[in-house]
Amino acid sequence: MRKAYLIALFSMNAPNALAEPAPTDSACSYAQPSVKICSTKDGKGAFEAFTTPPAVVYIVLDEPITHVIQPPSKYFKTASKDNSVTIAPLQKDFPDRTPVVITAGPLTVTVVLRQGTAEKSDVQLIIKDPDRGSRDVEIDRRVDEKIGPREKALDEREKALEKRAEARANEILLEDLAHGGIDVRSPAETDIARNAAAIIIHGHYVVRIGGKRFLVLSVENRGPEDFQVRSVRVWMNERELKGDWKFDKTTIAPGQDVRGAVLLPLSGAHSSKARFRVVVEEADKDRNVELGDIEVR
Numbered sequence: 274m275r276k277a278y279l280i281a282l283f284s285m286n287a288p289n290a291l292a293e294p295a296p297t298d299s300a301c302s303y304a305q306p307s308v309k310i311c312s313t314k315d316g317k318g319a320f321e322a323f324t325t326p327p328a329v330v331y332i333v334l335d336e337p338i339t340h341v342i343q344p345p346s347k348y349f350k351t352a353s354k355d356n357s358v359t360i361a362p363l364q365k366d367f368p369d370r371t372p373v374v375i376t377a378g379p380l381t382v383t384v385v386l387r388q389g390t391a392e393k394s395d396v397q398l399i400i401k402d403p404d405r406g407s408r409d410v411e412i413d414r415r416v417d418e419k420i421g422p423r424e425k426a427l428d429e430r431e432k433a434l435e436k437r438a439e440a441r442a443n444e445i446l447l448e449d450l451a452h453g454g455i456d457v458r459s460p461a462e463t464d465i466a467r468n469a470a471a472i473i474i475h476g477h478y479v480v481r482i483g484g485k486r487f488l489v490l491s492v493e494n495r496g497p498e499d500f501q502v503r504s505v506r507v508w509m510n511e512r513e514l515k516g517d518w519k520f521d522k523t524t525i526a527p528g529q530d531v532r533g534a535v536l537l538p539l540s541g542a543h544s545s546k547a548r549f550r551v552v553v554e555e556a557d558k559d560r561n562v563e564l565g566d567i568e569v570r
Contacts, residue, residue, distance in 0.1 A: 307396040323389030336378035449483020456481040471496040486537040493530040500525040508550040
């Protein structure tokens with residue numbers, strides 16, 4: 274989104290011709306032979322680059338390339354990628370002072386191609402934007418002016434929706450309690466089980482709130498490795514059902530006993546006959562742990 278604003282804010286004044294009337298060598302210096310570093314001014318600049326076959330000119334800018342007005346294909350082969358442009362002269366006698374106009378975000382620069390020699394060729398031209406930092410700060414300020422009020426309004430709307438959702442959830446819970454009350458029972462005669470990996474499952478309570486039943490359980494890790502809760506599967510009378518579940522945390526370290534709850538999807542018509550089986554699954558199925566014969570009334 275910020276990139277879109279950057280283009281919108283700065284591209285309106287971008288020129289369609291050369292960025293400067295003539296090359297400015299004073300804005301350039303050589304980092305090493307054949308590697309020239311140049312700086313733009315106010316997002317513009319015009320710089321010379323000497324070249325001759327079989328050398329190429331590799332041009333690098335601070336911003337991704339958005340447009341290139343290429344030199345004549347009769348004399349040059351041009352390619353661009355990301356924030357760079359590569360220009361390869363195809364013959365020595367190309368027109369001297371051939372311009373190449375490059376747009377990169379808010380920058381528009383002209384590279385003037387000059388006839389060089391094997392001894393005098395610019396292999397790499399690095400174009401730096403000294404105003405980039407301050408311009409980015411200004412862009413952020415303008416974006417915040419545009420987006421800030423909308424984000425605030427959206428945040429307030431989300432908070433209002435959360436309050437409405439919470440109020441509705443409380444209303445449903447209270448209706449269930451008023452209609453059906455609450456009941457807490459032991460899940461079965463045997464409310465504990467373990468597997469060969471020393472993972473123990475405890476069934477603490479079957480809680481009925483109105484028409485819904487929940488199993489409150491915990492998984493204890495007495496083994497030497499973490500136990501990763503991947504999913505919880507629920508069967509009623511040997512028929513698998515979708516039951517929502519939640520653990521306090523899903524990574525159970527050795528020595529920890531972590532509590533969770535599972536929704537037991539049950540209609541009132543079947544409550545007198547229903548027996549549930551709950552399997553807590555890990556990535557390694559051999560470490561799954563199961564609690565069965567959970568009677569629900």
